[in-house]
Amino acid sequence: MIGKLSGTFGGLSDGMTLIEVGGVGYTVRLPAQPGQAPWQAGSDISLFIHTAVRDDAIDLYGFLTQEELRFFKQLMSVSGIGPKTALGIMSVADTQTLKRAIAKGDASALTKVFGIGKKNAERMVVELRDKLGTEVAADPTSAVHDDAAEALMALGYKADEARRALKEVDPALETRERLASALRYLGTPTR
Numbered sequence: 001m002i003g004k005l006s007g008t009f010g011g012l013s014d015g016m017t018l019i020e021v022g023g024v025g026y027t028v029r030l031p032a033q034p035g036q037a038p039w040q041a042g043s044d045i046s047l048f049i050h051t052a053v054r055d056d057a058i059d060l061y062g063f064l065t066q067e068e069l070r071f072f073k074q075l076m077s078v079s080g081i082g083p084k085t086a087l088g089i090m091s092v093a094d095t096q097t098l099k100r101a102i103a104k105g106d107a108s109a110l111t112k113v114f115g116i117g118k119k120n121a122e123r124m125v126v127e128l129r130d131k132l133g134t135e136v137a138a139d140p141t142s143a144v145h146d147d148a149a150e151a152l153m154a155l156g157y158k159a160d161e162a163r164r165a166l167k168e169v170d171p172a173l174e175t176r177e178r179l180a181s182a183l184r185y186l187g188t189p190t191r
Helices: 066-076 083-090 095-104 118-138 142-154 159-167 175-187
Strands: 004-013 016-021 024-028 044-053 058-063
Touching: 004 024, 016 044, 024 058, 044 066, 058 066, 058 083, 066 083, 066 095, 066 118, 083 095, 095 118, 095 142, 142 159, 142 175, 159 175
Parallel strands: none
Antiparallel strands: 004 016, 004 044, 016 024, 044 058
């Protein structure tokens, strides 16, 4: 099994990221919007990988952090949720926002994913709420980060854009200041 890939970003191919490692190109599915890659062609890339083996294919799912990979596996622990659906859920919002919604019992964020109805979303919340509630409560910065990320997404930015911008901002700032700094970062022409 492949646990991590580090190599060169080879671009997007059929909606998947291509990573070149030692002369071999691996296609990896990411929880980001199609056509939006945070890397330039030829730049270094490193992803934590979940390998899904089926009768007819071996699929690789990539994540920037181990936390995202852990959350992906938690989503797949729910009966009836496979890797493609879990990836679809993670494409709706950033990991902390989704964890907080599930911990609060809010299934509405999950119903935005194609193929997940109200019943499945509620079942996911019931199965994951206790597991995720302790994680969210243990992270003192999650509420601040989530409020700023939600505000950016309400302004029309995609979840991955909001995450990237907030990573560039001092986490010790108050929500309003973090939001202002993230907006300045996003407004920079080179971004």
